[in-house]
Amino acid sequence: MAAKIARGGMLTALALILSYVESLIPLTPGIPGIKPGLANLVILSGLYCLPPQEVLAVSAARILLLGFLFGNGVSIVYSLTGGLLSFAVMLALLRKGGFSPVGVSIGGGVSHNIGQLAAASCILRSTSVFWYLPVLLPAGLAAGILTGMLSKRLLPVLRDHAGTV
Numbered sequence: 001m002a003a004k005i006a007r008g009g010m011l012t013a014l015a016l017i018l019s020y021v022e023s024l025i026p027l028t029p030g031i032p033g034i035k036p037g038l039a040n041l042v043i044l045s046g047l048y049c050l051p052p053q054e055v056l057a058v059s060a061a062r063i064l065l066l067g068f069l070f071g072n073g074v075s076i077v078y079s080l081t082g083g084l085l086s087f088a089v090m091l092a093l094l095r096k097g098g099f100s101p102v103g104v105s106i107g108g109g110v111s112h113n114i115g116q117l118a119a120a121s122c123i124l125r126s127t128s129v130f131w132y133l134p135v136l137l138p139a140g141l142a143a144g145i146l147t148g149m150l151s152k153r154l155l156p157v158l159r160d161h162a163g164t165v
Contacts, residue, residue, distance in 0.1 A: 007050075008058055015042040015062040016069075023070070034136070037109055037143040044090060044105050044151045049158050052091055059083050074123065078116045085115030101155065102148030109144030110137055 018038040046055035067076030089111040113136040120129040
């Protein structure tokens with residue numbers, strides 16, 4: 001039990017660090033919400049190596065901590081909605097089988113953006129936010145490809161050291 005808690009804490013810290021590093025990358029094409037999704041590397045790789053409930057706890061903890069540290073209540077709602085939908089889609093694709101880490105990650109990246117737009121639509125009481133889809137879907141696709149390729153390279157190392165993590 002202590003090892004599980006320690007592993008969860010380390011993975012949450014790693015995801016937080018990657019989120020912070022991502023905030024330092026000057027990628028602002030004028031559309032809010034476009035990011036490389038580096039923290040998703042922890043979530044995606046975790047889904048291949050750990051029980052889903054542990055990975056979900058890491059994802060939720062990262063989103064909440066990041067929101068409390070650097071955001072606000074609305075940013076937490078957007079991130080939590082996108083993160084939970086992304087997690088659910090990635091888990092479903094992984095369980096279905098036939099998808100590489102890149103494919104699973106693309107599903108997560110695209111669904112994260114859709115989840116955030118759904119949250120924005122509810123908060124703003126307007127469907128006009130979905131006009132961002134033509135920009136956010138390719139961004140989610142690109143972020144998914146990047147994260148998936150990194151995870152694909154990382155997974156063999158993680159599996160080799162699974163007993164020590």
